Amino acid sequence: MHLLAIDWIFLLEKLILIVIIISISLGVAMYSTWWERKVAAWIQDRIGPNRAGPLGLLQPLADGLKLFMKEEIFPASSNKILFLLGPCLAMLTAMMTSAVVPWASHLHIAGRDVPLQIADVNIGILYVFGVVSMGVYGVMIGGWASNNKFSLMAAVRGASQIISYELAMGLALIALVLHTGSLSLGVIVEQQAHQGYWNIVLQPLGFLIFFVCALAECNRTPFDLSEAESELNFGYHQEYSSMKLGFYLFAEYVNMFISSVIMATLYFGGYHIPFIHIADPNFAALAGFIFLFAKTAAFITVFMWIRWTVPRFRYDQLMNLGWKGLIPLALINLLITAVVILLHTQH
Template sequence: MGLLTFKIILVLALFILALTVAAYSTWAERKVAAIMQDRIGPNRSGPFGLLQPLADGGKFFFKEDFTPAAAEKFLFIVGPSLVMFISLITGAVIPWGKTLNIGGTSFDLQVANVDIGVLYLVGMVSIGVYGIMIGGWASNNKFSLIGAIRASSQMISYELAMGLSIIAIIMMAGSLDLKVIVEQQTHGKIWGFVPEISGMNWNIFYQPIAFIIFFVAALAETNRAPFDLPECENELVNGYHTEYSSMKLGLYMFGEYVNMFISNALIVVLFLGGYNYPGIDWVTNHWGENAAGILSVIVFLMKTFFGIFVFMWIRWTLPRFRYDQLMHLGWKKLIPIALFNLMATGAIILAYDHFMK
């Protein structure tokens, strides 16, 4: 199998995976909410309600596609399309697993192994806000516009804290390459004295503050509760997508769930060791490269799905912030803490290089 053929298969597999995860995240969220509220949740469409996402998707496709007469029709379509497009292409630089050996050739389970993978992801996330802003403005609805402005100011604010937390990881890794960041979490003694276990040298042990900042910022970036002010129904009817119906609304909803999936995948890459797991070297040496590669993909997805569950857990546990509280948290709390963590990281790295090497 050639490299191009493998990459095409990998792109299709990731596309199907992202859409499947987005669809069944809606089912999972309703089940999680039902458990926390002591009720059943979806249970009519198929066993355990597993066909509910298919029913919801069919509903979106067959509902009336309404466009307001005063809307900017071209931009009205571009908004949700851009959100979905950006959500899907961000997964291209994420290393989803170790390697697979096919016909004697090892292939990385990563669509595009670029040297500036972190910058690519940050840039794509920054562009994603345009889809929401364009959609809210093009609707020619004041509630939609307010929701879009809320979303843009919120996402820009929390991107700063998110970026500062990522810089701390970059300083430790010395690279913007996500593959390098993952590989550096394979070997090493935690804090220099904990006995080494291959695949367990995760960045969360060195950067717990950066992890908390990034996690909170990821909640805000994906407009998840308690940061769902852009679409709070008690104030803005439905927020930036008030005027949307049919599959245009479906694209916004799917985009949110794909964003949640990619955000948690990025958290796994930066802080939770990526595809690494305890004993990965032993599995590679005794069971072979393919067994280790397949297991690495399973472990990566398990970590990601656990992160998605925590996102859902938080949504159905914490109340929504007031908007002034949301902005104060971002500008007065997270950004100063992230700056302090960045300076502390730099000081520790310089001290280590000076005294230990």
Template sequence: MDLTVLLVKGIIILVIFGITLLIATYSTYAERKVAAFLQDRLGPNRAGPWGLLQPIADAGKMFFKEDFIPSQASKWLFILGPCLAMLTALMSSAVIPFGDSIRFDNYSIPVQGIEINIGVLYIFGVVSLGVYGIMVGGWASNNKFSLLGAIRAASQNISYEIALGLSMIAILMMTGSLSVRAIVDQQASFFEWNIFTQPLGFVIFLTCAFAECNRTPFDLPECETELVGGYHTEYSSMKLGFYLFAEYINMFVSSAFVSALYFGGFHYPFMNEVGSALERSMGAITGHNIATAIGFVVFFGKIFFFIFFFMWVRWTLPRFRYDQLMNLGWKTLIPLSILNVVITGAGLLYNFKYATWAIVIVMVLMVIVSGARAPKREAIPQQV
């Protein structure tokens, strides 16, 4: 690898890093705006035009607050907690392919932090490491509420990671590769997007992604009514800011991951036609780079949709109770994802990609039958 390639690669990594931070920053603004609109309000609109400077004002406020460390806390672990959370959140976007490739001279450089053939495994490892940030922070606070929140977070993440992994195994079986780019490339044509071949897997994956990000309806670790502030009860100033920021980065990364795994990543319908038309009219190199840019924009459109979806769900669903959460994870999602793996495998034996639709059809039929056989709701006359 010579110097120019290294330089371009470095620029790509810096840009991805910057974009990740920028999107996380403006997710806080978007969250408040979306929440407001869903509740018939207007949201922040005083700081700058349409309130666009609000995140900067919030960050400024965070910096000027007292940075407090409880006297009984384990000081270094207390500081390490938010750092770990932030570090793992930032690391995971490295393997996500944000675009096809940039061509110049004779080089072709993929728009991706690093292309490794175990990308999915890497993300899993980093996400599992993310639990440590919460656990260490909650334990080091020397506060029972923090510890309870941290334990909840840890057990929730571990439970849902299993279903998350199993739902993804079906995709890995179809692709035969752990590289995220290979998975994206395999979804080149519209009807081969994994959302169409793995509908059940998608629902399971999305649910588990919500749980992994500790977002509503699975935000039990920071459940205010029971646990004060959850694992970050004792945190203040920018350490608290790091925890909150890490949550938004995680949201961005999981949106990107869902788009890459199930919605074709940077692919869009008629992509090859557009690409070849651009290459014919503007020359092979410029045309290819512009086609890459379009794919990049399309991918971010998908990511923004999923970030919006995260917020949309947050202001729609109430929080699960803890036993409901565990029942859903262990008794529903894991058996379903195992069934999904088995059916996908059977389909692959006969070279039929859409086999998992069988589960969906059977489930719909069962729903109709059980709905028809259920006793009618009796109208009890109201007591006067």
């Protein structure tokens, strides 16, 4: 099956994988909203959603249906094309990151090794950064096209926050890359499986910085300055209604899911299960996949726990923390890592 020198089975395999991963991302994002409410209820000593289905499990479907049924509103003075482009871009960039994540080890089907990763590019982490830096546009375009001063203010805040925290995040990652010697996420996971311990052991400070920055990049509390309702009414999506609003809210949950997966991959061994070796490749892949999801679910829960525990930062506090706290800390971490690696290689 070779036409135009393309391996069509390979293409089909990748297409199926993309469809599966996107459906899983959306499904997880959907049930994150339910879980968020349950966690909030638990922390505030309430019951939470319990009407739609057992344990309120059908609540996300009901919410989705509600968003679909709402009236589509385009504000009269808005820029129609860009107004529509904003939420689309937010969703697109949220989804694109999942392409380089290794979801499990190889499957072995009909004599073919099927890698459960869409693209193992050798610049994996940098690709994630590229997509994250494009993620700013969804917020900015949406906020500006609404033609509302509160939306614009929120969009500018959100964009400058994302740019500021990207720097500390990158510096924290460079320290990790110094150790791994590779930018490919697949290689990083294999390496952690090979060395027997996870990267968190070597980079605890780096992980902490990365985690704080991930909170900021996802616009989660305590960094949800761009949706500070007490100052900015509702934030950059104030003029949005119906599924366009739904896309913005949903993109936040997809982002949260993907950044949890990336943290689990970089610092917590990805799909690697310690102390257990499974001989059958298909079963090993499945177990690894489930294990990665358990780690991810734990991270998502921590994200929510923080949201319902810590109050929101003031804007100057946010900028101070980013530029005067995290960036110097990340630089020191980088320096120490570099010195240790240098001494280590000389012996």
